[in-house]
Amino acid sequence: MEGLQNLTTKWKKLSPLSSECRIYRVPKRLRDVKEKAYTPQVVSLGPLHHGGEGLQAMEEHKLRYVKDFFERIPEVRVEDCFTYLMDREEKIRACYAVAIEFNAHKLVEIILVDAIFTFELLLKSSFDSLQDKNDCIFGKPRMSRVVIYDMMLLENQIPFFILEYFHTVYFTNRPIPWLSLFELTHKFLQNGVYIRSLGDTMKKLNHGPQEDRIHHFVDFVLKCHRPQPSELPQIKKLKTSTIPRATALHQAGVKFVNCELHDHYISDYVFFIDRLVDQSKDVELLVENNILESKLPDSEAAAAFINSLDFGPILFSRDFYFTDLCEALNAYYSVPGTSGRQA
Structure with a gap:
C-alpha cells in the first residue's frame, strides 16, 4: 500500500495542463545532431538556459539595461514590477513545457531582468539616442545580430505578455514618440532575420483572432510569414517522398x-x-x-x-x-x- 500512496501523492502534485504552454525543449533527436545549433551562445533569456556555460558575461550587461530602464522612468518602482510578476508566477511557469527548477522568487527575478533587458534591446534598436557608444551590443559591429540569433532559439524565450506589460509601464510614463510592441519587435528582428515588411506584418497581427495572439519571438516570426487559412493548399496524405531534383x-x-x-x-x-x-x-x-x-x-x-x-x-x-x-x-x-x- 505504501507504493500506491506514493503514486497517488505524485499525481496529486501534478500541475494542470495549461493553454499557455508554448515554450518547449528541442527534441533530443534533433539536439543530438548538432547541440550548438539549439543552445544560446551569448545570452540566456528565461529559465531554461539561465546560468549556462559561456553566458555569464552578459549577465552584468543585463543589469545595466535594467538600471537604464528604471532611471528613465523614476516614477516606476522595481518593487512594484516584481510584485506584478510574482502575482503571475504560476502563469509564467505554465508557459514552459518543462519543470522549472527555480523557486518562485528566483524565477521572477530571472524573468524580470531578462524581460527588461529584452525590452531595452527593442527600445535601443529603435531610438539611437538611447544607445551608449560603449555598449557591448550596439557598440560592436554584428553583435546585435548574434544576440538576435540567440533570441530565435525556441528554448530561449520570454513570454510575450510580460514584454507587453513592460511596454505599457514604459510608454504610459513617457511622451511620444510611441511605438507599439509589434513595431519595436519588427524593427529589431529585421536586422538579423528575414521578415516581411512592417505593413504586411501589422495586417496579419492586428486582424488575427484573440486566441492567436503572439506568445514569444519565434511565434512572432512564424505569424509574420504564414498566409491566411484561405490561402493554404489542401493537405493530404503523402504517398512518396521522392520527386526529381x-x-x-x-x-x-x-x-x-x-x-x-x-x-x-x-x-x-x-x-x-x-x-x-x-x-x-x-x-x-x-x-x-x-x-x-x-x-x-x-x-x-x-x-x-x-x-x-x-x-x-x-x-x-x-x-x-x-x-x-x-x-x-x-x-x-x-x-x-x-x-x-x-x-
Whole structure:
C-alpha cells in the first residue's frame, strides 16, 4: 500500500495542463545532431538556459539595461514590477513545457531582468539616442545580430505578455514618440532575420483572432510569414517522398515561383526543398529563381546544409501540404520525353 500512496501523492502534485504552454525543449533527436545549433551562445533569456556555460558575461550587461530602464522612468518602482510578476508566477511557469527548477522568487527575478533587458534591446534598436557608444551590443559591429540569433532559439524565450506589460509601464510614463510592441519587435528582428515588411506584418497581427495572439519571438516570426487559412493548399496524405531534383525538373520545363509559409507548412516546405536539392547546381537554380537566399559561403555549402536536415519519419505521421504538387511533378516528369527536355 505504501507504493500506491506514493503514486497517488505524485499525481496529486501534478500541475494542470495549461493553454499557455508554448515554450518547449528541442527534441533530443534533433539536439543530438548538432547541440550548438539549439543552445544560446551569448545570452540566456528565461529559465531554461539561465546560468549556462559561456553566458555569464552578459549577465552584468543585463543589469545595466535594467538600471537604464528604471532611471528613465523614476516614477516606476522595481518593487512594484516584481510584485506584478510574482502575482503571475504560476502563469509564467505554465508557459514552459518543462519543470522549472527555480523557486518562485528566483524565477521572477530571472524573468524580470531578462524581460527588461529584452525590452531595452527593442527600445535601443529603435531610438539611437538611447544607445551608449560603449555598449557591448550596439557598440560592436554584428553583435546585435548574434544576440538576435540567440533570441530565435525556441528554448530561449520570454513570454510575450510580460514584454507587453513592460511596454505599457514604459510608454504610459513617457511622451511620444510611441511605438507599439509589434513595431519595436519588427524593427529589431529585421536586422538579423528575414521578415516581411512592417505593413504586411501589422495586417496579419492586428486582424488575427484573440486566441492567436503572439506568445514569444519565434511565434512572432512564424505569424509574420504564414498566409491566411484561405490561402493554404489542401493537405493530404503523402504517398512518396521522392520527386526529381530541381535541375532535372528545370530541364523538363518546370518553372519555379515563390511559396508561402504557415505553421507545419514551414517544415513541409523545407522538406520539399530538401527533395529538390541534391547538388550545388540545384541550389544555384533555386537562388536564380528567388526560391532560396543563402548566406552560406557557396552553393556547395548550402546544398550540404539542406541535405543534412533530418526530418526522419515525422512527416509521414500526418497530412502534408505539398502532396498535390509532389504528385503533379512526378506525373509530369514520368511522361516520356519530358525528363530529357531542355527548358
